[in-house]
Amino acid sequence: MKQTYINELSQHVGAEVTLKGWLYNMRSSGKLMFPQLRDGTGIVQCVVLKKAISEELWEALKGLGQESALIVRGTVRADERAPGGYEIDVSDAEVVSPTHDYPITPKEHGTEFLMDHRHLWLRSRRQHAIIKVRHTVIKAVRDFLDNDGFTLADSPIFTPAACEGTTTLFEVNYFDDEKAYLTQSGQLYNEATAAAFGKTYCFGPAFRAEKSKTRRHLTEFWMVEPEVAYATLDDVMNLSERFLSYIAARVLDQRGEELKVLERDTAKLEAIVPPFPRLHYNDAVRMLQEGHERGEIETRFEWGGDFGSPDETYLSGKYDKPLMVHRYPAAVKAFYMARDTENPELALGVDVLAPEGYGEVIGGGERATSLDFLREQIALHQLPEESFDWYLDLRRYGSVPHGGFGMGIERCTAWMCGIEHIRETIPFPRMLYRLKP
RNA sequence: UCCGCAGUAGCUCAAUGGCAGAGCAUCCGGCUGUUAACCGGAGGGUUGUAAGUUCGAGUCUUACCUGCGGAGCCA
Numbered sequence: 001m002k003q004t005y006i007n008e009l010s011q012h013v014g015a016e017v018t019l020k021g022w023l024y025n026m027r028s029s030g031k032l033m034f035p036q037l038r039d040g041t042g043i044v045q046c047v048v049l050k051k052a053i054s055e056e057l058w059e060a061l062k063g064l065g066q067e068s069a070l071i072v073r074g075t076v077r078a079d080e081r082a083p084g085g086y087e088i089d090v091s092d093a094e095v096v097s098p099t100h101d102y103p104i105t106p107k108e109h110g111t112e113f114l115m116d117h118r119h120l121w122l123r124s125r126r127q128h129a130i131i132k133v134r135h136t137v138i139k140a141v142r143d144f145l146d147n148d149g150f151t152l153a154d155s156p157i158f159t160p161a162a163c164e165g166t167t168t169l170f171e172v173n174y175f176d177d178e179k180a181y182l183t184q185s186g187q188l189y190n191e192a193t194a195a196a197f198g199k200t201y202c203f204g205p206a207f208r209a210e211k212s213k214t215r216r217h218l219t220e221f222w223m224v225e226p227e228v229a230y231a232t233l234d235d236v237m238n239l240s241e242r243f244l245s246y247i248a249a250r251v252l253d254q255r256g257e258e259l260k261v262l263e264r265d266t267a268k269l270e271a272i273v274p275p276f277p278r279l280h281y282n283d284a285v286r287m288l289q290e291g292h293e294r295g296e297i298e299t300r301f302e303w304g305g306d307f308g309s310p311d312e313t314y315l316s317g318k319y320d321k322p323l324m325v326h327r328y329p330a331a332v333k334a335f336y337m338a339r340d341t342e343n344p345e346l347a348l349g350v351d352v353l354a355p356e357g358y359g360e361v362i363g364g365g366e367r368a369t370s371l372d373f374l375r376e377q378i379a380l381h382q383l384p385e386e387s388f389d390w391y392l393d394l395r396r397y398g399s400v401p402h403g404g405f406g407m408g409i410e411r412c413t414a415w416m417c418g419i420e421h422i423r424e425t426i427p428f429p430r431m432l433y434r435l436k437p
Numbered sequence: 438u439c440c441g442c443a444g445u446a447g448c449u450c451a452a453u454g455g456c457a458g459a460g461c462a463u464c465c466g467g468c469u470g471u472u473a474a475c476c477g478g479a480g481g482g483u484u485g486u487a488a489g490u491u492c493g494a495g496u497c498u499u500a501c502c503u504g505c506g507g508a509g510c511c512a
Binding site for chain 1: 438447448449450460461462463464467468469470471472473474475503504505506507508509510511512
């Protein structure tokens with residue numbers, strides 16, 4: 001019997017269909033029961049009249065627990081009383097596998113319990129909605145870049161050296177002669193592919209061995225990193241702006257139902273359209289200091305540092321669009337950043353701070369082009385130059401201005417969904433103290 | 438790593454230093470339109486671990502374990 005999916009029911013009103021799924025919830029009275037069936041595309045309420053089916057089947061259905069696997073045959077009927085607008089008048093059913101004592105009940109649970117049962121938690125309505133939004137964010141990312149002339153050229157996951165700091169690397173003992181690490185960014189490799197293809201991106205997992213315990217951190221997360229040859233800082237900012245706007249528009253267009261489940265204020269997403277406000281680091285510092293004088297911020301921010309989480313929240317709170325802060329002190333940024341010709345102390349980097357306290361969703365900028373300058377920086381940061389030989393070749397052979405950025409998929413998804421913690425935006429989160437399931 | 442909070446039934450939580458409790462879930466029974474259905478009944482406990490104070494500790498003290506929130510760091 002051909003399977004019909006719940007999200008297609010509107011095309012089958014009046015027809016007999018076969019649904020295959022799991023029991024989401026069950027209510028029953030003496031001669032009538034209302035099993036709700038879930039099949040991954042939606043949830044539909046079924047109506048079973050005792051007199052419409054056999055005695056054996058009635059008894060079998062009566063004893064079913066939540067998440068029992070079930071095939072149901074019946075007629076589709078539009079009904080205002082049903083959540084979702086459609087109901088199935090059941091004529092026959094088959095119990096594929098009965099279940100009892102499903103751990104996650106339709107009541108409240110704590111985070112630890114739910115995370116221990118993450119493999120089951122994904123079946124719930126809210127988690128289902130979040131992962132669907134994540135899927136759409138990723139699809140939008142790929143469509144935007146593919147349609148904009150970018151070529152996917154993924155970077156390796158095993159790397160011989162740090163890309164940025166060395167303290168946050170996961171070491172792998174496998175390769176005979178040298179230590180290997182899990183990648184924390186595909187950035188350096190992107191610069192090589194950008195010189196080959198012009199506009200490239202990589203998209204994959206990144207690993208940070210940070211002892212971070214906040215709602216914005218995972219030890220394993222997914223990152224998309226576009227890189228463009230001949231791009232300046234302004235080009236990078238323009239690209240970020242179009243990129244984020246495209247993602248928000250796509251989520252609004254295709255995930256309306258899910259945003260409703262998540263009770264997301266969609267006006268916040270509709271506001272994400274170009275142009276985004278752009279703020280020079282110096283002006284951001286001034287705002288923070290004025291905020292301190294007015295008593296809105298506890299500690300006074302001094303020029304030269306990187307913004308802390310409360311600083312970011314304060315700044316982005318002034319706008320209802322993502323805020324682009326550019327030209328940070330070079331001392332707090334990565335070694336490969338290009339310098340501002342007007343003030344060599346400043347790096348041509350940009351952080352895009354999402355509104356509503358979601359923090360930095362994009363970090364990027366223009367890369368340094370001079371061989372001598374990079375050698376100097378590598379020595380200054382006490383990095384092993386031999387590991388960067390191939391990277392320096394990019395400056396030896398046809399070095400041009402170029403730039404790009406990285407965006408964390410989970411942070412972006414959390415922002416789109418309007419949820420508190422990014423641990424819910426990836427099917428199986430890896431965090432400090434969380435390796436299972 | 439640092440600061441703060443928490444750990445009691447499968448789950449969410451109560452319990453002045455004095456008999457270990459409720460709702461949900463589970464099991465049994467009832468109900469022909471339920472929306473986290475409802476009504477009646479039953480089973481379910483080494484109060485995170487170890488020590489200490491006390492006639493008596495879920496409750497007070499110390500250490501440890503686990504988790505949560507935040508900071509730093511970052512996307």
